[in-house]
Amino acid sequence: MSPALAMTGVSKSFDGFPALTDAGITAYPGEIHALLGENGAGKSTLMNVACGLYRPDAGEVRVRGERVSIDGPKAAKRLGIGMVHQHYRLVKAFNALENILLARGASRYGRGLREVEAAARRTCDALGFTLPLDRPVGLLSVAEQQRVEILKVLVEGARILVLDEPSAVLTDREAAQMLDTMRRLADEGCAVILVTHKLGEVKRYADRVTVMRGGRVVASADPDAVSLSELTSLVVGAEVHHARVPARRIGAPLLRFAALTGARADGLRVLNDATFVVRAGEIYGIAGVGGNGQTELAEILMGVRRPLSGSIELDGAGDLCAEGVRGRGAGLAAIPADRAGYALAGSLSIADNYAAGAVLSGRFGGWFRLDRRAIRSATEAAMAAFDVQGARSPNQRAGLLSGGNAQKLVVAREFADPPRAVLAHSPSRGLDVRAASAVHARLRAARDAGAAILLISEDLDEVLLLSDRIGVMSRGRIVAEFDTPAKRNAVGAAMVHHA
Structure with missing residues (x-):
């Protein structure tokens, strides 16, 4: 099976500071691929290259075996790549359907609205989403707003789905529901890339994991083949100890x-x-x-x-x-x-x-x-x-x-x-x-x-x-x-x- 997305030798600098050095990832249809690393490791930057938000200084990107040049978000959408960012990109005064229409550049009236509503409802039914599509997203919970973001990219036809720290703003229960949804999408043939720093998520949900540190890829492995302590060492490069330190003196x-x-x-x-x-x-x-x-x-x-x-x-x-x-x-x-x-x-x-x-x-x-x-x-x-x-x-x-x-x-x-x-x-x-x-x-x-x-x-x-x-x-x-x-x-x- 050919990879849905293959990125190799990708480098990117900002103001002379290297954010990525010879980095890459290979994601296949039908899998959840975790991209793991510390903050600042380059995970989001690499995925922003894949989604056309950044142009790489060097490297190669292939989608379904074909070498491509992703010169912007529209090009990424045409290739079936969609990203749910850590900070949602929604107009709070618009409802879910209007936000999807805005992302597609379609009219709020007539055929465009009817087509989007039908596609959104089909997707909600397929994923088991309960979502008030006609309510302003500013009145929705954080988990519901995330579902709107997921709907946006799926209705646009994404088959390579990138989620940047998706559980960071969710409760444990909401995170589990979201990750179960990602498993369903992978089972239907999507390639799901999960950008995270949570080792437990990697062990429970990922089929493969790529670890980044300092803008470079340091390992790619089967999560079942590595222990939590080994993953921790790969991520931080050194063991981090936790200990509760009681207060010295408590006052009034x-x-x-x-x-x-x-x-x-x-x-x-x-x-x-x-x-x-x-x-x-x-x-x-x-x-x-x-x-x-x-x-x-x-x-x-x-x-x-x-x-x-x-x-x-x-x-x-x-x-x-x-x-x-x-x-x-x-x-x-x-x-x-x-x-x-x-x-x-x-x-x-x-x-x-x-x-x-x-x-x-x-x-x-x-x-x-x-x-x-x-x-x-x-x-x-x-x-x-x-x-x-x-x-x-x-x-x-x-x-x-x-x-x-x-x-x-x-x-x-x-x-x-x-x-x-x-x-x-x-x-x-x-x-x-x-x-x-x-x-x-x-x-x-x-x-x-x-x-x-x-x-x-x-x-x-x-x-x-x-x-x-x-x-x-x-x-x-x-x-x-x-x-x-x-x-x-x-x-x-x-x-x-x-x-």
Whole structure:
């Protein structure tokens, strides 16, 4: 059988920095092929070459045995290559059908709409999707939005399907459903390329795995023929150890949440009298099944969503809900789950993104006169201190950083001045083991310096590893609390029992 997609000798540089060196992958019809590696390993870059978003500096691409030149996304579509990106490319005000029409360049009226609707419904039926096609996608859940993205590429006729970190924003149950769908597509003859850093997904779902490190392919193997420890060594190049580090000294309550209620964008109440405290010098971890108010809690704390009632008090700073953006001025640092939406402006430079955190403090001058030399010097120092790699200069666009390096930039900015309180919402989402360990170390350091850390994560392992106390959130309130070290099955039972 000839490969559906064969890429060999692919190299690509950005501003003189090599992102890919002699890289490649060979994917066959009927298989799930995992592309595994750390953040910044080159996985997404290689797939962006396959999908026509980047032109390679060197290398060869063959589709179904024929050598091709993919000079743009339209060329990739004509060849039957479709990609579901990590950050969805949807118009939130449009419904699913309108988004599919937009991708196809078809009319919203008449025959074009009828054909797309018929094709979308056939595909939904074949895959077992339950999806409201006429609802604005901004009102859909993250998992439903991902299904719209999958529908887009399938309706366009994709037979080579690339998914970039598809489970990063899904709950465990949603991820399993999505991966089961990918298995069904592979069984129907599609070539599915799964870009991931999750070893468990590779072992459970992949037929073959290609491992990348530092922009190069270091191995290609049958997942059943290699152990988890061997895969880990291939990915990181060195063993990474995990150990829970307890707090040195826990003080008085510093961050207080009192009877907080809040609603989603569609008006559905998802926070119901949430009440708890976070003490100085501790990490308070919130565990729970996704969709139980965690995201709304984080958005209210950041000041991007207003509560229906209740308060959040940072000791000595008053009610943060009443004061809007005052939280940053009061010493609140925020690491949001949605880096692209709330933390970084990808079109701006690394230096501009770093300086944005100091506008209120005046550290780099006033609103209309910034000290560019001081900004560059401080950014370079922060990049070195927080190991932000993948950029030759602070003037490089932040959007070119890998997920892990982008997250480290966010942490560097938020911790530029010692915070009194920190919101860490899924801080290791989409990160590899090494990058996640670096972010975790910074959170522990802030805790040990006396900050109150609120950790919100759907990754129970992360919550158990970092937390000094754990609160289980269900239906918008804290339903159980645990001192640590806590038993995984006890916390998990509380999550399931109250869900």
